[in-house]
Amino acid sequence: MELSLRQIRYFTAAARCGQISRAAREVNISQSAITAAIKQLEDIVGCALFRRHANGVKLTHNGTIFLQHANRILATVDEAVRAPLNSQSNLAGRLRLAMTYTVAGYFLPAYLERFSRAYPNIQLQPLEATRSEIEVGLVARAYDIAVLLTSNIADQERLAYETLIRSQRRLWVSTSHELLDRDEIHLSDLLREPYIMLTVDEAANSAQRYWNRAGSRPNTFTRTSSVEAVRSMVASGMGITILSDMVYRPWSLEGLRVEAVSLASVVPTMDVGLAWAVNADLSDPARAFADFLRTTLANERQGNS
Amino acid sequence: MELSLRQIRYFTAAARCGQISRAAREVNISQSAITAAIKQLEDIVGCALFRRHANGVKLTHNGTIFLQHANRILATVDEAVRAPLNSQSNLAGRLRLAMTYTVAGYFLPAYLERFSRAYPNIQLQPLEATRSEIEVGLVARAYDIAVLLTSNIADQERLAYETLIRSQRRLWVSTSHELLDRDEIHLSDLLREPYIMLTVDEAANSAQRYWNRAGSRPNTFTRTSSVEAVRSMVASGMGITILSDMVYRPWSLEGLRVEAVSLASVVPTMDVGLAWAVNADLSDPARAFADFLRTTLANERQGNS
């Protein structure tokens, strides 16, 4: 049996809903059809994609990996169907695009590839830098435009910015953690838990800000600049952390599960967006890039709702 | 009607074969099935993908654009099916990867994305540079490894290299060009044609080399560093050129067709491959990257044959 898009569509619906029956309602189809499609998929890839429970289905490790591929497939298909309409542009030029670490690793890559396909004549120079370097670089016109965490922007006078997406920050714990049993979790409940601090993109500063507001501070167990290291440590029960959904993945590289739960306390979202120098006219490529990101993200929001 | 992978598979087969009936034989299916699938596709995307002729079918402008998307879809699907097997690696480190212009624009992007997904913990730093800069940089350990045109490598003493693919060089002309009517075309037939010289990646040097060997030189009409500009000029009949299949696309940005024909004279292939400093042990990330490229390319060759 060969893979079909129908299977992929049903699979992603099931993964989105967490229940086969709910997915069936969403897709306006019978539950047995989805069950069958998923079974076919599992035959094809040769491993289980869901673990079945009484109250729904949960992705396995391989399942989450496959889900990412599945979403990728649907994105490429979507793009292909639209392709002849919004044809390539021959806008030419150079685009020096600055970005911070997490943006570069967990948000932009998929969009960059699409952008450079839509504008093959724009020479794209992606440059990773720290927030402060980017601020200086934008003002000095070393970069045309940047994608970064807009809530951290310091130089509000000489920089203009625009938030594109807000990603919720949630608590990450291991599957077996006792906190999962509680109805509500407040920041104050976390005081004695060993906290793993991520040190990239000023995550530590952001954390400090909302911990201060709550009048306390986390019991920092260790610090690391690797998101994957954080994931592994949380999964193996060494500690907890609070990070945004943008970097959340339910499985660590070793195949251990990480749970993310919303907090009852107010924790600000992580805001990702564009920034540029107010005193500089945006170059055509930069303007094209900004428009591209805006419309692409708007489309996705609509598609997934 | 919704898009299906079957349609995509049949479409790419037809595009590959240039004939619906031959594609049918290749896929072991009836000719009418492919005709129907293509018709459905054209309904979905809302425009013609092929122009039908007495001796086969030819992609339209939109068709070639869609073909690229179609191949992308199949590549992502292929990858998805393999996904759970070759799971991600947690090999960490930094990979400073140097590459030349054409490689960066027309060859590597798709592989880079896949690589960084397979090795999420390797911090990939792609750096575009000229061949000579790369040679110096490799020896000085400023780059870990490079992808470039191996036939141009000068410092054969301190650099090791390995050719990964050979891309044939062919003559590009406009659709209406009289040269197309000939049975055989030799370099000497091109002497009075206005020649458009591409000036990136030492293309001019390479060209000079094989023109010299033929004891003549092209009537250079203009020089440009933009491949897309070359394409447009050739398509609009301003001149001809000889470039490798790696950068060939049958349609210019304006929607004019470019034909590529093999020459009777011997023209060397364009060889793309890896290079590294002989006196340096390859870092683990560099080794992983080299292996990744080798196996991925080997798979593709097998798949397309």
Add this chain to the structure above:
DNA sequence: ACAGTTCCATCCAAAATTCCGATATGATTC
């Protein structure tokens, strides 16, 4: 302990899609 509910797996007949083979049609070649 026990209904009641919700969820997924399975089975089978009905519905829809896809496929085949024959045929029609049009262009090119000799």
Add this chain to the structure above:
DNA sequence: GAATCATATCGGAATTTTGGATGGAACTGT
């Protein structure tokens, strides 16, 4: 102008997909 090679079309057959009924397992609340 007959032969050849290509794509388009059509109806019946084969295959795939679907829907609804049924059963079992797990959770919920009494």
